[in-house]
Amino acid sequence: MGNNSIENSSFDPDVVDALKSQATELVAQVNAGDYARAMTLINDLNEVRDQSLYREVGRLTRSLHEAINNFQIDPRNSEQKEALSKMADASDRLEYVVQMTSQAANRTMDLVEDAMPRARALQAQATSLRDDWQRLRRREMQPAEFRELYGRIDRFFVSLSEESEGIYNSLSEILLAQDFQDLTGQVIQKVTSLVREVEENLLSLVVMASHVDQMTGTVHDLSSMAISAEQGVGPQMNAAERTDVVSGQSDVDDLLSSLGF
């Protein structure tokens, strides 16, 4: 039913009127026995159909052309050129996001790699001092050992103060390295709104193309367009709501163990 109403709506009212009046006349002439006149009317009806088809295809072709122009694939004026450069700009912007996030990640990892051995060294010193301190409290320590411990505690305080300041500075810089989120967030939002705009134009193009397909009776083979997952498809969105996608490591583990892993 839906298809009929779409097809009906795309017919010109003049064509429908011509069809109706000529069909009525055709019946009348056949009933009257004027077959020669009836044959001429059938020819006229054919012509009306052909003309309406040409007109419809012409109209759709024009709309299709407009829709393609809206895409600014082929810039002909300054407005279109600007829109096209918006697309090129979007790729540049996304490239900038990749650079910014990569810089931030590397900066953060530099600082972490610097801070981790410092924290580990402090921990080792503290553990060893704690053990010796316990021995001292249990009065198991010789005076010579105690003098050595005394010196070590002294040095530990110095390095504790220096190293903890270094670690604090690293943490503070790690905090600052997260400022990319603000900048990349703004860039991504801009690109997202451009993508939405393109998506709307694309949708009208698809609707237009489906009308042309309807008029011409074209059927597309979409099966060959299925994307192979072998090359990888990247992260999945809304994984929790989908059954064809795992939503985390425990799902992966369950699936693999069901396969005998």
Add this chain to the structure above:
Amino acid sequence: MKILIVDDFSTMRRIIKNLLRDLGFANTDEADDGTTALPMLKTGKYDFLVTDWNMPGMSGFDLLKAVRADENLNTLPILMVTAEAKRDQIVAAAQAGVNGYVVKPFTAAVLKEKIEKIFERIQ
């Protein structure tokens, strides 16, 4: 124990390298896709392969199949660390002979658990 880390993002390679070092595996090399990784693996220097799936050039899945098809490498333990989360893909990787599958984002504990599990099974 020499480990090859294959991922097209240097940050991810660095994260995995750091986590592996914390687990006591300091001897690692890096490659940014299967095309670079395969000749390195063919030298026979590596005892373990950690690879991403989605990479330009040769994907991790193709690398997995190439390694399994190579008679000198077909027993090399392979851990896939990837954002690829389709059930079909995980089944395909299992059938192609992967030894472990870690889905991104992952934690240090998960990586440790999977690596240990692979070594347990080998020994």
